[in-house]
Amino acid sequence: MKEGTTILPIERGNAILLVTDIPAQVCANCGEPYLDEDTARDVQELANETLAGEVSYAEARGERTVLVAPFA
DSSP, X not given: OEEEEEEEEEEETTEEEEEEEEEEEEOTTTOOEEOOHHHHHXXXXXXXXXXTTHHHHHXXXXXXXXXXXXXX
């Protein structure tokens, strides 16, 4: 394992949030990222706050919305 960063896509309804620059432990063999418990909770809170209004807005318009939120 080595320290690195990752991008996590989170989909809710018609909205997709790409959370970037998330600190993670990355497997040196396969590249799989692993988040610690605190980081995972912080990412979930960021997603909840960012997507709160966007999901209903995207669904009302019948479109897909893509948002990008840097973690750091």
